[in-house]
Amino acid sequence: MIVNKSEFVIGRIVLVVVLILTVIPLVNMLSAALQPADTNPTGLTFPTDPQWVNFVTAFNTGNVWRLMGSSLFIVIFVVPVSLLFATLAGYALGNLRIRGGRFLFIFLILGLTIPFEALIIPLYYEIQSMGILNTQWAVIFPLIGLYMPFSVVWMRAHFIGVPQELSEAARVDGATTLQEFRRIQLPLARPALSALAILLFLWTWNQFLLPVVLISDPLNRTVAGALTFFQGQYYSSIPLLNAGALIIIVPTILVFVIFQRQFIAALLQGAVKG
Amino acid sequence: MAFSRPRARFGRGPVAVVAIAAVAALGLAGCAPGGSSPTATNSVEVSTELTTDPVVLTIADETGFPLTDDLAAEFTKQYPNVTFNITRDTFANLTANAPKLLASDTPPDLIRLPTIGDTVKDGLLANLDPWFDAYGWDKWSEAQLAPLRMGDDGVRGHGSLYQLGLGYSITGIYMNTKLADQLGIKNTPTTLAELEEDFAIAKAGGVLPMMEGDKDGVVNFVVQAAINQYADPKELMDWILNVEGATYDTPGNVKGAELIKKWADAGYFPSDINSIDYATFVSRFQGGEGLFTFNGNWAAADTQAKMGDDVAFFLVPPVEEGGNHVAMGAANSFSVAAGSKHLNEIVFFLNWIHTNDKARQIVTDVTGAAPGGDPSQTQPKVAPGSLIENALAMSAQIAAENGQVDFMANATAGIYAGAIIPESQLLVTGQISGQDFVTAVQKFYADELAG
Amino acid sequence: MTTSIAPRRAAARSAARRGTLLGWLFAVPALVAYCAFVIYPLALGIQYSFYKWNGVGPSEWVGFANYLRVFTDATLLGSIGNAFVLIGFFTVIPVAAGLVLATLIRSLKPGPFSSLSQTILFLPQIIPLAAAGIAWSWMYAQTGAVNQVLSAIGLGFLARPWLGDFQTALPAVGLIGSWVLTGLCTVLFLTGIGKIDQSLYEAVRLDGASWWREFVTITIPGLRQEIAVLVTITVIAALSSFDIIYTTTLGGPGRATLVPGISIYRIGFTQSEVGLASAFGIVLMALVLACVLPIQRLARASDR
CATH class of the missing domain: 3.40.190.10 (Periplasmic binding protein-like II)
Incomplete structure (x- = not known):
């Protein structure tokens, strides 16, 4: 590629500046988290005497084990169930091309634009009448429903991309639809499924509005929903608040960094095909 | 939702489709929302004796105010069959959640409730009048209790007692x-x-x-x-x-x-x-x-x-x-949920906070507030010349000047x-x-x- | 050979027909979940919006009175206005910055620096928005890093409590959104650029065109699709912002950063005016649709 020298240098500089701006807030959290817990740190200060013990304190006083357990419980139901439902429906829409499928697709797609905030009030009373308010189920059930439009559209996009000839060949060989689905389609769908799984994990882990409204005990919420509880718990200690927030962020960053490649690749594929 | 959604394409169709679906679902939803009328009758026989059965009392309180923790610990020490489950949330969240919590199937027995609002009208709070008589709270400072009352007209300051204070602030x-x-x-x-x-x-x-x-x-x-x-x-x-x-x-x-x-x-x-x-x-x-x-x-x-x-x-x-x-x-006001399964026990706890010397001492030590209750009862001990002593004197002066x-x-x-x-x-x-x-x-x- | 193909196809077709019943069976779980937790609450919300109800006691039919209040109450209208200002920060800045950054990264040789850049730019997307709010309220504090940097470069007179100042609170909150969304835009654009025919770039370079000309004549038209997608996503994010505001300003100072999401939460739960909050929710949804539909139209028109 032909790039002229000064453009190249300016480009590099701009990029580096933006990268620094991107990480500063995170680095700033870390630097604050490492200051002595009973001080009011100022700005971005290098921790001369890093207080790693703050993370231990924040972990314990913030009941982080319990919160992580609660989040995990929610994730363990929401993600697999959403994947299962979405794969089945995506296959029906994308591969089987069922009659009336177009209508169904349009019906689902509208759900993509409905902000959670617009539904939260009625959702609250629906959950209340179901008698599951203040339990993790109050978040699990709605999330599965709310993620459905995105998940189905995503999986449909994948199945549309699978050549029909594969299905036809399988059926001619005498495979039933179910067998074909299990033996041929599912293995092919692995990349799309794993990307969707990561996305759903992040969304669920980071979900804030639903747990805040539907679960009154912060310790039964998702960790993100419990951040307000942290703000109350560590109200007098900026270092501990930052340490607590960092502890909550770490799992999401780990998941992202580990699965980054599949994730970005599949995300792009999905978004462009949709 | 932090992340992206995939490309959504619309025609004129989907809006109509969803509108129809929504209207159809509305038909299913049926009649007007909400209950008909409050059904607030305390269904339990009033007793001032504490049960000997094991009981777990639940309290919903705000973060940053550990008073209930200390009181609960002391109470369990004195009455080991009673234990507590205390949940905390920020003041803003708690006040937003309070009516919802009280109306739920499993309301907390005791809840921090700064404003009565519609909760009495909706029958969510236990009327404490029967216990007022049973325990003889008429000896307590009525000036402190008045703002915790609400009449049938929805006006506070008179009528039945719906709240008590865990400490009375100044x-x-x-x-x-x-x-x-x-x-x-x-x-x-x-x-x-x-x-x-x-x-x-x-x-x-x-x-x-x-x-x-x-x-x-x-x-x-x-x-x-x-x-x-x-x-x-x-x-x-x-x-x-x-x-x-x-x-x-x-x-x-x-x-x-x-x-x-x-x-x-x-x-x-x-x-x-x-x-x-x-x-x-x-x-x-x-x-x-x-x-x-x-x-x-x-x-x-x-x-x-x-x-x-x-x-x-x-x-x-x-x-x-x-x-x-x-x-x-104001009272650091708490209310008992009408739906509480342990009305007698939780009111016993509230009465104990106002009358037990150890509990009164905890209230003053932790909050600097007067413990309320019967003014003739011995006041908690405070260090001479301390701010808390000052604060108690200020409370007394305001009470005297009716201010x-x-x-x-x-x-x-x-x-x-x-x-x-x-x-x-x-x-x-x-x-x-x-x-x-x-x-x-x-x-x-x-x-x-x-x- | 020709004779054997026809029966094969017929077999496949009949299999497909059998598949329709099974297919609908496959679609049922998703459809049920969607109807139960999106369509049904939507219907409930529409119903509530015509009532005066405190969420517990009896309700009273009030017709369009709640909608009338949404459209006449200065506070509620103000929160909608703020949401539109946020579009500038959630949409315009990230999309513009994403375009520029994507072209810059493209000019890098593929290697550790290039992929590291992508990872870093993407990080803000990964963390909970609520945590982003906490991180940034610390950045913006009077004693925070933003003022510290300003003083260090001799601009100390600009220092202020960014989230507590009436003039700067909304832009400051908006910039948190820019911080979060720029990475997403950049990464999506990068792939988009990868699909643009490279010979186009070479041709225009050989003509001696500048970076800017190349950007305007090739990159932007080539990314029409991606731009439409990202504008849609980010406009929705701007209009329905909640988490960031909730953990930074709660709508203050005054009502400078009040947005519909916070208003709905407060009216519905703190004030227990369920009907009004529901009506505002429906209006918010309509607003999102009204913004998103034209974008989709435009994207389609430009496809042709």
Whole structure:
């Protein structure tokens, strides 16, 4: 590629500046988290005497084990169930091309634009009448429903991309639809499924509005929903608040960094095909 | 949702499709939402004997106020068959969640509830009158209990008892005496004019006149303190208790609010006041920033621990020398859920807090507040000359001068977040006049009560 | 050969027909979940919006009174106005910055720096928005890093409590959104650029065109699709912002950062005016649709 020298240098500089701006807030959290817990740190200060013990304190006083357990419980139901439902429906829409499928697709797609905030009030009373308010189920059930439009559209996009000839060949060989689905389609769908799984994990882990409204005990919420509880718990200690927030962020960053490649690749594929 | 959604393509179709589906579902939803009428009858036989069966009592409280933890621990020590499950959330979340919590199938037995609001009308709170008689609470200070009552007309201040206080608070002014000495200020001010003079001296001397914060509305300790000195306390109380026809737009209220505007224009408040929250202004004052700060007795113990003898605590001075003092004070109010499965047990706990010497001592030690109950009962022990001793004396003085008013923020459920906080944020930065403040608050109040 | 193909196809077709029943069976779980927790609450919300109800007691039919209040109440209209200002920060800045950054990264040789850049730019997307709010309220504090940097470069007179100042609170909150969304835009654009015919770039370079000309004549038209997608996503994010505001300003100072999401939460739960909050929710949804539909139209029109 032909790039002229000064453009190249300016480009590099701009990029580096933006990268620094991107990480500063995170680095700033870390630097604050490492200051002595009973001080009011100022700005971005290098921790001369890093207080790693703050993370231990924040972990314990913030009941982080319990919160992580609660989040995990929610994730363990929401993600697999959403994947299962979405794969089945995506296959029906994308591969089987069922009659009336177009209508169904349009019906689902509208759900993509409905902000959670617009539904939260009625959702609250629906959950209340179901008698599951203040339990993790109050978040699990709605999330599965709310993620459905995105998940189905995503999986449909994948199945549309699978050549029909594969299905036809399988059926001619005498495979039933179910067998074909299990033996041929599912293995092919692995990349799309794993990307969707990561996305759903992040969304669920980071979900804030639903747990805040539907679960009154912060310790039964998702960790993100419990951040307000942290703000109350560590109200007098900026270092501990930052340490607590960092502890909550770490799992999401780990998941992202580990699965980054599949994730970005599949995300792009999905978004462009949709 | 933090992340992306894939490309969505629309025609004219989907809107119609969903509209039809929604209307269809609406048909299924059937008739009007909501219950029919309250069914608040305490179904349990009143008893003042504590059960010997194992019981778990649940309490919903706010974060940052550990009083219930300490009381529960002491109670379990005395009555080992009773244990507690206490959940905590921020004040803002808790007040937003309270009606929902109370209406749920498994309400907490006891809940921190600053404003009764519609909860009595909706039959969510246990009426404590039967226990009032059974335990003989008529010996307690009725002045403290009155704001915890609500009549059939939805007006507080009379009728049946629906709440009790875990400590009864009083507000005043803290002064950094070390800074005062440096500025040549000898005594705590005895009139509002003297207080203003001290502000001016501090300002001229390069000291912040008062450390306040208004990110979460706490500057209203100051705003109401000013209003209190000009307003008719009865009129203000009527407004707070939602008496029909009461208005916020009175000459006294406007005068008080205009004084705040004057202080804002004079630069007596910190310049970053709207980004300072409660915890920040307290710790900054304790760290030596600001000559005065307006706060309650609940901060006395902590402030003394941080500042030693360099701090004084006194009532907001009246306009005229020797005039009566008026101060905000309120019960740290808790209510029992009508749906509680352990009505007798939780009320036993509440009665115990007011009557057991150890419990009363805990209330005062932790909150600096008076424990309430029977005034003739021995008061908790406090260190002589301490701020807490001061605070208890202030409570007594206000009671004697009949000068206690409730917090404006308790007038309705939504008024603090919806009007008082945003409007005071404008007022203390000098962007609106006192009259604007009063008008806006009254408008919100009227709208909310009309509902 | 030709004779054997026809029966094969017929077999496949009949299999497909059998598949329709099974297919609908496959679609049922998703459809049920969607109807139960999206369509049904939507219907409930529409119903509530015509009532005056405190969420517990009896309700009263009030017709369009709640909608009337939404469209006449200065506070509620103000929160909608703020949401539209946020579009500038959630949409315009990230999309513009994403375009520029994507072209810059493209000019890098594929290697550790290039992929590291992508990872870093993407990080803000990964963390909870609520945590982003906490991180940034600390950055913006009077004693925070933003003021510290300003003082260090001699701009100390600009220092202020960014989230507590009436003039700067909304832009400051908006910039948190820019911080979060720029990475997403950049990464999506990068792949988009990868699909643009490279010979186009070479041709225009050989003509001696500048970087800017290349950007305008090739990159932007080539990314029409991606731009439409990202504008849609980010406009929705701007209009329905909640988490960031909730953990930074709660709508203050005054009502400078009040947005519909916070208003709905407060009216519905703190004030227990369920009907009004529901009506505002429906209006918010309609607003999102009204903004998103034209974008989709435009994207389609430009496809042709």
